Amino acid sequence: MNKVSIISIGDELLIGQTINTNAAYIGEKLTAIGYEVIRNFTVGDNREDILKTFSDAEAISDFIFITGGLGPTHDDITRSCILEYFQTDLVFDEQTFERIKKLFEKRNIPMPEINREQARVPRIAKVIPNDYGTAPGYDITKNGKRFFVMPGVPYEMRGMMENTILPDLKNYIQSKNIFYNQKILYTTGIPESALYTKLEDIRPLFDEVKVAFLPSQFGVKIRLSMRSNDEKFNLKKIKFLEEKIRERVGDYIYTDEDLPIEEVIGKILTERKLKLAVAESCTGGLICHRITNIPGSSNYFERGVVSYSNESKIEILGVNPETIKNFGAVSEQTAIEMARGVRKISKADIGISTTGIMGPTGATETKPIGLVFVGYSDSEREFAKQFNFADNRVRNKDKTSQVALEILWRALTGKI
Incomplete structure (x- = not known):
């Protein structure tokens, strides 16, 4: 009654040239309103393969969602496969043509004749309007099974889902008491x-x-x-x-809300009227980037300093040169002084810091790639935590930014 298959069409999906975000979006949205997504198919621009996939999906599903291959060029063959599969022909849809014309007029460019062909739709289909592109979608019912055919362009597909399909399907499943x-x-x-x-x-x-x-x-x-x-x-x-x-x-x-940890932290800082400052070495500004992705972060984020070199740690943050000389830039002691320094120069309530070896070079006999220290400083306490990650530079930066934010969250919530 509510089983769904998703069919994504296009050679570019098979060869890895394009990431299939459409299937993820459709699956997430349908699951959220009560539908059971049981199969994802990815198929290239091949007539026989597409027709077989239509048949396979219909055999196991109540609803079939198809994206891709509705463009005006020779390699867009989904429409012709729809005609063959449903044994129907094309009719000219005046409303669709007017939409296409207005889209080109709005862009102030002449409409190529090839786009007129997109106003010809399967006779048995109910047209799904496309508010953001030229290819209309199709809503077709066969033997109690419902097919939704949409363009592969993500924002065009999402527009059809949000404006037309999801409201309809939400009403349907509620009527079935599921x-x-x-x-x-x-x-x-x-x-x-x-x-x-x-x-x-x-x-x-x-x-x-x-x-x-x-x-x-x-x-x-x-x-x-x-x-x-x-x-x-x-x-x-x-x-x-x-x-x-x-x-x-x-x-x-x-x-338990759909929020990143940086937004959870931002809410706590806002409620307590606290200011935060960040000193980053190995993460190169990634923590500041994540914090400032959150609207309203100016209420609690005072500043960020990327102190990549030893000189910048000393000149800007006030790290003692003897600390770096005796313990190294990547050390517990340096991380604490970085956090303390950024807190003091900014007059913030809390300072956090990162210093580490991201790789693939920079390791020593005693300090391997992936070694990281995260520092924390407020008016009552200071500490640093050590972590040992792997040898992938980008992943190490991601992980370091996450553990730094985790430490901040734990300090704010009394878990550390």
Whole structure:
């Protein structure tokens, strides 16, 4: 009744030239309103393969979402495959043609004759308007199965989904009394395997509430979800399991909202009217970048300093030259002095710092690639934490920015 397959069409997807963000978006949006996505197909610009994929998807799904291949050029063959699969022909749609003309007029460029052909749509299709491009979408029903055909251009597809398709499907599934509920717990500072081990004694509960662990370099999401005809039942079961999980790993959960840790920190700093300053060496401004991605960060972020060289650490932050001489730029002592220095010169309430060896060069016998120190300083205490990451420079920067923000979050919430 609510099973979905997603078909993404285009050679560029198969050869890795384009990342398939469409399928991820469609899957996320449909899941959120109660549909069950059971299969993702990716197929090239080949007629036989496309037709077979249509058939395979129809056999297992109630709703089939197709993106790509609706453009005006010779390699865009989705429309012709639709005609063949549904045994229909094309008709000229005047409303679609007017939309296309107005789009070119708005851009103040002449409309190529080839775009007129895009106003010819399958006779059996209900047209899905495209507010952002020239290719219309199609809504086709066959044997109780519903096909949605959309352009592969992400913002055009999203416009059709948000303006037309999702509202319709949301009304449909509500009429069938199907409820999907989920809760996502966002963790940091603990790997997936360790999380799973800590929850070992409550694994039997995973049979009733579906649990997924979604790791990334920024942490692990724990998704709890249920689908049934009783929304209150879903919410009760999810809440019960959430409480059990929090009892075991609550110290690693920084939010249950769809917010990055830097936004969670920003809310705390704003509520407490605290100012933050950051001194970065190995992360090169990445922490400041993440903090200032959040609207309103000017309320709590005082300044950031990228002190990459030893000279800048000494001249700007006031790090003692003897500290660097005796312990090195990558050391606990230097990290603390960097955090203290940026806090003092900015008159902020809190200073944090990073110093480390990102690789692939720079290692010594005692200081390997991936060695990082994160410093913290406020009016009452100062400390630094050591971390040892791997040898990928970019990932090391990402991980260092995350642990620095984690330390800040833990300090603000009394967990450290």
